[in-house]
Amino acid sequence: MKRLTIPAIRNRKGKDPVVMLTAYTTRMAQLLDPHCDVLLVGDSLGQVIYGLPSTLPVTLDMMIAHGAAVVRGSYHSLVIVDMPFGSYEASPERAFESAARVLAETGAAGVKLEGGTAIAPVVEFLTRRGIPVMGHIGLTPQSVNALGGYGARGRSNAEHAQILDDARAIADAGAFGMVAEGVVEGLANEITAAVPVPVIGIGASAQCDGQVLVTEDMLGLFERTPRFVKRYDDLAGRISAAVETYAAEVRARDFPGAEQVYPARG
Ligand code: KIV
Ligand code: NA
DSSP states (O other): OOOOOHHHHHTTTTSSOEEEEEOOSHHHHHHHGGGOSEEEEOTTHHHHTTOOSSSTTOOHHHHHHHHHHHHHTOSSSEEEEEOOTTSSSSOHHHHHHHHHHHHHHHOOSEEEEEBSGGGHHHHHHHHTTTOOEEEEEESOGGGHHHHTSSOOBOOSHHHHHHHHHHHHHHHHTTOSEEEEESBOHHHHHHHHHHOSSOEEEESSOTTSSEEEEOHHHHTTOSSOOOTTOOOSOOHHHHHHHHHHHHHHHHHTTOSSOGGGSOOOOO
């Protein structure tokens, strides 16, 4: 099976929904790859993998290490890597250097970066130089300090208008798609209708051109999950039960059993 391309994903607008999940490791990528269209190496790995309080301390080197791991574990899905906070905002040139490292050192097909009208010149600079960019608008977690929290966006008229402008600006700048996170449903529908590229929702609307979730959230592996996460399993509960059994067997000297030890020679 050939790996999906950027044009193939862009052409899904108005057609089949884009299935996207986060992946940070090779083994998880292997498990998700047959079912997904896009694997996102999200900077959410800061909280999910590293126990950091937000995505702000995540570094380019962390994203590159996990991006390469996910590319190694997949061959069908398009792999997109998040640009971490501080690696792209200061100037288009700085963004290009960071994004070029991501593509060269991971083998991923494109990058995702947060922001709207203010970051559109960066998106244009990258896309005109061969670096495919996915946008990320609405609730942009790297701006948590400015936003004051992770609440839904687009409830006031001013915010609604700004986010719609952001979506148009990012699409006009050449993004091949965008994530719309934590925006009220009606606004998500308007964004989806307003731009000619796929809008991937998270906490947005079923009318978006695709959906993304943090894999650990939807599997019930991460502790705290927001309202928009549907739990498709309870892996945390299953892991606890398995480890409880292992601990009891070790303490009772029931493990290892006869099948797990090497018999003597001869
Ligand atoms: O970092 C991430 O996981 C993301 C998705 C939630 C879209 O940006
Ligand atoms: Na992210």
